Amino acid sequence: MKRQGIMVGSAVALVLAFVVAAFGYAWLAERRLVELAAKPDSVFSRPHSPTYGPTDARVRIVEFLDPACETCRAFYPLVKDIVDSHRGRVQLVVRYTPFHAGADTAVAVMEAARLQGLFWPVTQRLLRDQSTWGADHNPRPDLIWNLVDGTGLNLRKAREDAASAVVRARVEQDLADARALGVTRTPGFFVNGRQLKRFGANELQELVREEVARAYGGGGAP
Amino acid sequence: MPRRAWTLLLLAWLSSLAGTLGSLFFSEVMQLQPCLLCWYQRMAMFPLVFVLGIGLYREDAGSVLYGLALAAAGCTVAGYHFLLYSGWIPENLQPCSKGLSCAEVDLRLVGFLTIPLMSLFAFSTIIGLLVAARRKGLRV
Numbered sequence: 001m002k003r004q005g006i007m008v009g010s011a012v013a014l015v016l017a018f019v020v021a022a023f024g025y026a027w028l029a030e031r032r033l034v035e036l037a038a039k040p041d042s043v044f045s046r047p048h049s050p051t052y053g054p055t056d057a058r059v060r061i062v063e064f065l066d067p068a069c070e071t072c073r074a075f076y077p078l079v080k081d082i083v084d085s086h087r088g089r090v091q092l093v094v095r096y097t098p099f100h101a102g103a104d105t106a107v108a109v110m111e112a113a114r115l116q117g118l119f120w121p122v123t124q125r126l127l128r129d130q131s132t133w134g135a136d137h138n139p140r141p142d143l144i145w146n147l148v149d150g151t152g153l154n155l156r157k158a159r160e161d162a163a164s165a166v167v168r169a170r171v172e173q174d175l176a177d178a179r180a181l182g183v184t185r186t187p188g189f190f191v192n193g194r195q196l197k198r199f200g201a202n203e204l205q206e207l208v209r210e211e212v213a214r215a216y217g218g219g220g221a222p
Numbered sequence: 223m224p225r226r227a228w229t230l231l232l233l234a235w236l237s238s239l240a241g242t243l244g245s246l247f248f249s250e251v252m253q254l255q256p257c258l259l260c261w262y263q264r265m266a267m268f269p270l271v272f273v274l275g276i277g278l279y280r281e282d283a284g285s286v287l288y289g290l291a292l293a294a295a296g297c298t299v300a301g302y303h304f305l306l307y308s309g310w311i312p313e314n315l316q317p318c319s320k321g322l323s324c325a326e327v328d329l330r331l332v333g334f335l336t337i338p339l340m341s342l343f344a345f346s347t348i349i350g351l352l353v354a355a356r357r358k359g360l361r362v
Contacts, residue, residue, distance in 0.1 A: 003281075007235075007275075011236075014239050015243070025251050
């Protein structure tokens with residue numbers, strides 16, 4: 001009887017040590033990510049990354065976006081609304097994650113448009129007409145150039161940029177950052193380095209609310 | 223079962239439990255994907271918890287021999303993995319060219335302690351303790 005007590009006791013001690021270590025590790029890992037997210041150039045945000053909203057906002061939503069992903073399209077107005085409704089306190093950073101077939105062309109066009117200051121109109125157009133060029137069963141990236149004609153984009157310049165090594169390297173960088181952060185599905189959201197673990201619109205709103213409260217002090221308007 | 227022998231068996235069992243929990247920590251908490259050779263070692267380490275645990279609880283001397291067989295298999299794979307890891311076995315002999323590389327060093331604790339070395343250490347400890355337990359009279 002005494003022997004079995006020793007046995008069970010030591011096993012419980014080991015398992016407890018495991019649980020404590022697991023929680024400690026997760027806590028440290030999250031703190032490290034939060035610190036990284038505060039830096040201007042990290043896995044969360046690169047100098048080339050397009051943004052929406054004020055640069056001095058203390059809360060930053062990082063979205064790993066695939067322009068061919070339907071959920072990304074559905075989230076687009078929602079995320080825009082979150083940034084707008086927090087009046088000056090929230091900024092959105094977009095990262096290129098072309099996981100779908102054909103999306104690599106689309107993100108190259110988006111980055112080329114960013115170089116001309118037209119990232120948002122072009123992205124809006126691509127999302128609006130997603131079913132035309134980015135349908136899952138029949139991606140037609142060849143149609144993209146016709147679709148973005150009329151957004152004011154200098155097409156000749158944009159074609160040149162989209163095919164350039166610089167733009168390709170930026171997309172590769174974003175994909176590498178997505179891998180480093182374990183983003184395997186889109187859209188992938190982080191708010192000030194905290195990952196949206198349970199996916200959903202309400203969950204994202206809640207996470208942003210929490211971070212706004214943390215960054216600007218307890219709830220309520222200024 | 224003699225007290226000395228039982229204590230040695232207890233230590234061997236706790237080593238296998240620590241090895242199991244440690245490997246789960248690397249894969250589930252630190253999210254390091256286990257490579258093929260890691261899985262072969264796990265196939266030897268995980269059952270040791272049950273074989274030695276039940277043997278210990280029921281004070282069954284037979285479990286020492288079953289445990290030794292598992293630990294020897296694990297030790298062999300760990301030894302091979304360690305040689306591959308530290309570059310003693312050339313790259314073209316790597317068994318897992320597809321998917322995860324078994325030779326890529328992901329982690330180095332206190333400067334030299336890599337995962338295959340920890341595995342080798344755990345299996346050798348278990349073998350040492352079980353052999354000692356046999357010497358103390360756990361022979362069927």
